[in-house]
């Protein structure tokens with residue numbers, strides 16, 4: 131199980147001029163085990179900060195985050211993070227990169243089989259022995275995804291992982307991610323500033339807006355996968371989300387006056 135409760139979480143960072151930068155203000159929402167949650171917000175709005183708090187890499191200034199009723203204390207291999215840029219060890223082969231975290235932790239049970247299985251799932255079995263320098267960006271990002279899944283992550287935390295990919299590769303890898311999520315049943319928290327990506331992927335969207343970042347909408351989307359933005363229901367979600375973004379900005383202007 132991996133039910134997460136984010137309760138009245140605020141995060142304040144010290145500012146360069148000795149002031150306080152309130153990045154997140156009184157954020158509350160819940161994530162059910164097996165959810166695919168997309169966190170949608172503009173650049174600098176605190177999305178990565180929220181992901182780092184769920185990963186246990188940062189602590190809230192106030193409020194708390196509970197996983198299955200227990201307060202998060204630090205990072206844990208069951209929560210795996212995928213960054214915007216793929217991070218691979220250049221001198222290790224693709225398969226050794228994928229196996230690396232498991233080897234470090236001594237999680238060796240059928241490791242070679244698992245590595246092969248996930249690389250095949252990502253369409254990368256022919257590249258098992260290749261070095262990262264010979265991979266395209268999209269392939270390297272799929273290796274990172276395989277590495278997270280091989281480590282039996284119960285929760286994937288994805289920080290705009292496809293933002294730097296071209297539209298075609300992005301669409302392809304989004305579809306693969308959804309297929310794997312549907313078959314492997316992990317929980318995903320996916321940060322993006324792309325409204326269509328948030329709607330196409332998430333069964334729940336958290337709209338983060340304004341400065342400091344507050345929640346401006348939580349949307350449950352029950353449409354089946356694969357999704358297409360031509361669908362009227364999804365278009366209407368899009369209109370509603372954009373309208374709420376506008377409200378966040380009007381609220382923000384008032385806040386600054």
Ligand SMILES: Nc1ncnc2c1ncn2[C@@H]1O[C@H](COP(=O)(O)OP(=O)(O)OP(=O)(O)O)[C@@H](O)[C@H]1O
Nearest residue numbers: 143144153171172173174175176177178179180323
């Ligand atoms: N470790 C830190 N120390 C001080 N300030 C920080 C730290 N991490 C983030 N911030 C500040 O928090 C704010 C939000 O940053 P964050 O990276 O969470 O936003 P974001 O929504 O993920 O942005 P982007 O989409 O551009 O990656 C920024 O003002 C940033 O300067």
